[in-house]
Amino acid sequence: MAKKIRKLSDDELASRLESEIQESTGHSNTELSNQREESMKYYLGEKFGNEIDGRSEIVTTDVRDTIEYIMPSLMRIFTTHNNVAEFEPQGPEDIEMAKQATDYCNYVFNKQNNGFKILYDVFKDALISKTGIVKHFWEEKTELSTETYEHLTETEYQAILANDELEIMEHTETVIQKAELDQFGTLLSPEVIEHDCKLKRTKIDGQVRVVSVPPEEFLISRRAASIEDANFICHRVKKSVSDLILEGYDPKIVEDLPTHTHSDAEFAEERQARFSYDEDSVPADEGQGATRQVWIDECYINLDYNGDGIAELRKITKGGNKILDNVEIDMIPFSAICPLPIPHKFFGMSVADTVSDIQLIKSTIVRNLLDNMYLTNNARYAVLAGQVELDDLLTSRPGGIVRMRAPGAVTALPTPQISAFAFEMVKYLDQVREERSGVSKMTQGLNPDVLTSHVTSGAISAATESSMQRTELIARIFAETGIKDVFRNIYSLIQKYENREKIVLLNNNFVSIDPSKWKEKLNCTVNVGVGSGSQNSKIQAMSSIMSIIQKLIENGGMGTLVTPQNIYSSVSEFISQAGYKNPDQFISNPANMPPKQPPEPTSEEKIATQKAQVEVQKLQLQASEIELNTKIKQQELELKKREAQVDFMIKQQELELKKQKLEQGEMEIALEATQKRPVAIGDT
DSSP states (O other): OOOOOOOOOHHHHHHHHHHHHHHSTTOTTSHHHHHHHHHHHHHHTOOOSOOOTTSOOOOOOHHHHHHHHHHHHHHHHHHSSSOSEEEEOSSGGGHHHHHHHHHHHHHIIIIISOHHHHHHHHHHHHHHHSOEEEEEEEEEEEEEEEEEEEEEOHHHHHHHHHOTTEEEEEEEEEEEEOOEEOTTOOEEEOOEEEEEEEEEEEEEEEEEEEEEEOGGGEEEOTTOSSSTTOSEEEEEEEEEHHHHHHTTOOHHHHHTSOBOOTTSGGGSHHHHHHHTOOGGGOOOOOOOGGGOEEEEEEEEEEEOOSSSSOOEEEEEEEETTEEEEEEEOSSOOEEEEOSBOOTTOSOOBOHHHHHHHHHHHHHHHHHHHHHHHHHHHTOOEEEOTTSBOHHHHHOOOTTOOOOBSSTTOEEEOOOOOOHHHHHHHHHHHHHHHHHHHOOOHHHHSOOHHHHTSOOOHHHHHHHHHHHTHHHHHHHHHHIIIIIHHHHHHHHHHHHHHOOSOEEEEETTEEEEEOGGGSOSOOEEEEOOOOOHHHHHHHHHHHHHHHHHHHHHHHTTOBTTTBOHHHHHHHHHHHHHHTTOSOGGGTSOOGGGSOOOOOOOOOHHHHHHHHHHHHHHHHHHHHHHHHHHHHHHHHHHHHHHHHHHHHHHHHHHHHHHHHHHHHHHHHHHHHHHHHHTSOOOTTOO
16 A cells, blocks of 8 residues: 655745755855856956056956947847747637737837846846746736725715725714704705714735746755756745735734845845945844844745645745745746857856956056056166165156266166067957857957058948847747746736736737636747847848839739739838837828728719719609509500409300200290190299
């Protein structure tokens, strides 16, 4: 018989989570954190720690320069289009729904959340610290406010009682007019009461939240190659006691959570490097009571918590050694990007990793170069002891004199000049940096040397596009990994939680959105714009396409090879490539245009139309008369036919009577002959 696995206790669960946190690759004492710390210091241009008193301490900023050169290109690439990502329909019936999902998901990312700032932060985190982390989740915010009302009528007061958002904190009734009764007890006028009250309004609203997470707050199991296959993920976040209570946690448990201290992860070396402050300048723990700050570990782990032998994905929130909540979930709310990923590893390389040693070597060379210049301007001297006034020699000023007791008592020591070799070495290091990072003079602007040489515009464009390839590759990696995953999760959160219909302003039009009717999943495509060189090429290509369309129209292709929708699509794409996010402000979509109304007729056309209508009425009247005469004639013929039938029947009846009389006469004659007397048959 199989042994039943018992359910884990809270103490066992907290111990298990703490063990996972300590073993995670994001722990502050690991090699990864040290690398991030060094990268941040290189980016900030801090000293290396090998400086010598009296020598140059200059630090070049190659890491920062390289990253800041890449950032504008990345931001332009992802913000050129009106929509960062688009959803593809699975069938013809999904076209309208997919377009609506595209517009609304981009509205949530860019309007409800600061999409530009999110992209900027996560890109820079990735370029400096190997990974950029995005968190996406459904947030229900509770807003509390106090309101005071005076002189409310009974109707207004009852309306407040019926509002679920309002809670009465203080209430006072004042009788303005007493009820009046007549001598028989009939009510003449009702009692009038005014209400004064103080209310607490509690408003709960929800939306999709997208935030960038500092890399040092994100922990993941060491052996994980991606977020999807990670067995353990943790987000170490600092929250106030008030925030935790508003999120629904038990105030008694929250009050017992430990306050963060200087030794916590908040003030680890990596965090200090990010904010560039020393241990002595760390601010004291801020806040008391409701504003007191505590560390919360939001853990996401595959765990058999129920003891049924099947591991499920659970979100477990831990503060200190206290378990605040433990729920089963269906997805991990994180997405990650890495500029230089390494296969089968979660943490790849950053751009800072490829350039930091160049910065160290270049700084060392520049320091020596400056020291050499200092030494040239203030050379060392060989002095004959006792034959020179040392105060004169040590006082270096233009036109100064040095008193000597014997000729040749002071001799300048030769200083080798290294400037030529140093500058060549610096130039070489800049070339190495360009090859490693892909950031060259072509990406920063046109090389002045090109202007003086005989180089065609095509060659310049090709060189510029070639220099952008490394940046475009980083952009494509970002798009196909983290950014696409972000929008897929935004779609899932909207489809799961926003189940009510709402009106939203999308593309300058108010649109009715009902996410509950969306399909469970749709394929997502991220629009990755291209660099400046390719952008100009695309604009030129669109100009050529519009020229071809114009020639087709001139040759009678309108309505067959070219439609108004084709023209709108080509012009709107040209406007989008030119950098304008809303082409509809320049050109109207024919699909949204009302049916074309016929032109107003002229007075001559109106008179002609009226005459034609009169003629038509005359013809209709003549036709009606002819039809009426035809009916009358048909009726006359029918009547004559019926009269002839009646005459025939009458004559037939008369003939029958005559025949009967003849037969009767014959019978009388025969009877008289027999009886020998007169007989009258049929007489009365």
